[in-house]
Amino acid sequence: MRILVIALIFVAVTLAGGTAFLVRSYLHTQQTEIAQQAPKIQSAKILVASSALPVGTVVTSHNTEYRDWPEDGVADGYLVKSQGEDPLAKIEKDKHIVRHALAKGEPITMDKLYASGAPGFLPGVIAPGKRAIAIKVSAESSASGFILPDDRVDVVLTHNLARKVLAENKKKLNINKLIVVENTTETILKNIRVLALDQKVSDFKDGAMLAKTVLLEVTPRQAQILATAKAMGKLDLTLRSAEPRSGAKTAALGIKRPPYTTDVQVSPFLSQIGKELSAGLPKARSVPTARRKSAPAPSPTITIYRGTSSATGATAK
Numbered sequence: 231m232r233i234l235v236i237a238l239i240f241v242a243v244t245l246a247g248g249t250a251f252l253v254r255s256y257l258h259t260q261q262t263e264i265a266q267q268a269p270k271i272q273s274a275k276i277l278v279a280s281s282a283l284p285v286g287t288v289v290t291s292h293n294t295e296y297r298d299w300p301e302d303g304v305a306d307g308y309l310v311k312s313q314g315e316d317p318l319a320k321i322e323k324d325k326h327i328v329r330h331a332l333a334k335g336e337p338i339t340m341d342k343l344y345a346s347g348a349p350g351f352l353p354g355v356i357a358p359g360k361r362a363i364a365i366k367v368s369a370e371s372s373a374s375g376f377i378l379p380d381d382r383v384d385v386v387l388t389h390n391l392a393r394k395v396l397a398e399n400k401k402k403l404n405i406n407k408l409i410v411v412e413n414t415t416e417t418i419l420k421n422i423r424v425l426a427l428d429q430k431v432s433d434f435k436d437g438a439m440l441a442k443t444v445l446l447e448v449t450p451r452q453a454q455i456l457a458t459a460k461a462m463g464k465l466d467l468t469l470r471s472a473e474p475r476s477g478a479k480t481a482a483l484g485i486k487r488p489p490y491t492t493d494v495q496v497s498p499f500l501s502q503i504g505k506e507l508s509a510g511l512p513k514a515r516s517v518p519t520a521r522r523k524s525a526p527a528p529s530p531t532i533t534i535y536r537g538t539s540s541a542t543g544a545t546a547k
Contacts, residue, residue, distance in 0.1 A: 271300055271301075272301040273298040273299060273300055273301060274298070274299055274300075274301050274304050274310050274311075274312075275296040275297065275298060275299070275310065275311040276296065276299045276304060276308045276309060276310050276311070276337055277294055277295075277296055277308075277309040277310075277311070277317055277318055277337070277338045278294065278295060278296075278297045278335050278336060278337050278338060279293065279294055279332040279333065279335065279338060280292075280293055280295040280334065280335075281334050282331070282332070282333055282334050283328045283331065283332040284328065284331050285328055285329065285330065285331050285355060285356075285357060286327060286328060286379075286380065286425075287327065287328040288325060288326075288327055288328075288346075289318075289321050289322070289326045289327065289328060289338070289343060290322055291318060291322065294318060294338065296311050296318075297335075299337070305337075307339035307340065307341065308337050308338075308339060309321075309337075309339065309340070321343065324345045324346070325345065325346040326343040326344060326345055326346070327343065327344045327346050327355060328342065328343060328344075329341075329342055329343055329344045329355070330342045352425070352426070355425060356425070356447060357423075357447060359449070360448065360449060361447070361448055361449065361450055361452075361453045362425055362445050362446070362447060362448075363445070363446055363453045363456055363457070364443045364444065364445050364446070365385075365443065365444055365446065365456065365460065365465055365467075366442065366443055366465075367441060367443065367444050367465075367467060368442075369440050376469065377424055377427075377444065377467055377469050378424065378427065379424050379425060379426055379427065379430075380423065380424065381423075381424045381469060381470070382421050382422065382424070382469075382470040382472075383422050383424060383446075383467040383468060383470060384417050384419065384420045384421070384422070384467070384468045384470060385417070385418055385420075385422060385446075385459070385465060385466075385467060386415060386416070386417050386418070386465070386466040386467070386468055387415070387417075387418045387459045387462060387463055387464070387465055388413060388414070388415045388463050388464045388465075388466070389413070389414060389462045389463030389464070390412055390414070390463065391414070391462065391463075414490055414491070415490065415491045416490035416491070417468075418455055418456075418459055419448070419452055419455065419456065421470060422446050422447065422448060422452070423446070423447040424444060424445070424446060424447075425446065425447050426444075426445040427441035427443070427444055427445070428441045428442060428443055444467065
């Protein structure tokens with residue numbers, strides 16, 4: 231009896247497995263036939279951005295790629311790779327720059343790019359609402375030529391107007407001290423983007439270039455500040471870190487300093503001699519204000535009437 235039950239179970243399992251195998255084979259055959267009968271979608275390889283490309287980015291094989299695209303979805307202007315034609319090679323050769331920001335996977339068209347050497351490419355590089363202004367630099371004032379496009383810099387102004395202003399207003403401010411300060415340095419603009427060096431925006435050998443002018447991207451207000459600063463004194467550029475470090479603030483050291491630096495603050499000699507010479511000068515005298523004498527109070531009077539006549543006189547105190 232037990233052997234019969236085991237045999238029936240074995241037969242049932244075998245039949246179930248065979249049925250499942252036959253059904254699976256049938257479905258696979260049907261799917262294969264349907265796939266063979268379906269029309270094949272024709273595709274083309276178009277150039278797309280492999281990562282987000284902001285304005286001013288140089289287009290290279292590192293930030294772009296060719297991707298399969300349905301042929302019926304290829305719009306006019308898409309850069310299609312075909313046998314014997316590679317649009318990316320020409321773009322890299324002419325050093326094209328992104329004119330309008332591209333999202334990752336977005337098809338690239340020539341109207342979104344600028345050739346770096348073509349006339350009129352710069353307006354496409356400047357961010358909306360910004361302006362471009364140039365300043366003269368030297369190796370000393372531009373971090374030895376290691377400032378390059380897309381770097382961030384601070385603009386530092388050095389001038390000698392402080393002594394003149396203090397001297398002209400000495401009497402008005404009631405100052406009776408020796409004015410030692412001659413030069414003042416202050417940071418007037420921070421975190422400014424560099425657009426170009428001379429007439430170049432790319433292709434810098436050894437990662438440096440000694441330029442005569444630097445083109446900066448600024449707001450309209452910052453452009454006015456920079457234009458005025460040119461007439462005031464000497465301008466220097468300080469290169470900022472690519473990733474600003476948190477902390478390291480002056481206030482954290484317990485020292486509160488003004489946002490400028492004078493020669494007296496830099497030189498201990500000038501600071502000390504200024505104190506010693508000022509200590510020997512007489513203190514400024516305050517000019518006394520004249521007191522106005524009040525008018526004397528009128529003496530009390532009395533009037534005496536005698537018939538039709540009267541007499542007035544002061545009373546005795």
